Amino acid sequence: ADPAAAKSRAGQCFVCHGADGLAKVPDAPNLAGQNAAYLVKALKDYRSGKRENEVMSMMAKNLSDDDIAMVASYFSSIAVTVKAP
């Protein structure tokens, strides 16, 4: 997906998940560099109700498959480097 388009489509997620993919609120998970297939499944499960969360069920309700693909591509494209303890 075109990075700029993906970023703008994911804009609605930034208040909790951050434009950098690092959670800005206590209960939200970090999404930076997350596995795209995992994000797609999570969003579809929130949309279908298979998975429930007060905020995410509402956010996912009206997402199209294309929205979901774009949001997943944005967060999974964030480069992550890790240092295990």
Add this chain to the structure above:
Amino acid sequence: ADPAAAKSRAGQCFVCHGADGLAKVPDAPNLAGQNAAYLVKALKDYRSGKRENEVMSMMAKNLSDDDIAMVASYFSSIAVTVKAP
């Protein structure tokens, strides 16, 4: 939690999630630097059945609250640096 003890308790997770918290199998999410409270909730939901996944329901079934706290502390303690596109 004592890092070495947390790491050994989380050992059972490494085959899919990696000792560095980067997923080693397609469907598994990265857990490196993930929000500890989010990990605790996910594991408890898999244990209670509120959330279902073929592998995770089985893995979480016999985890104690202490196991869950230790595993969550291990993965959340992995340092992560990000670079948004």
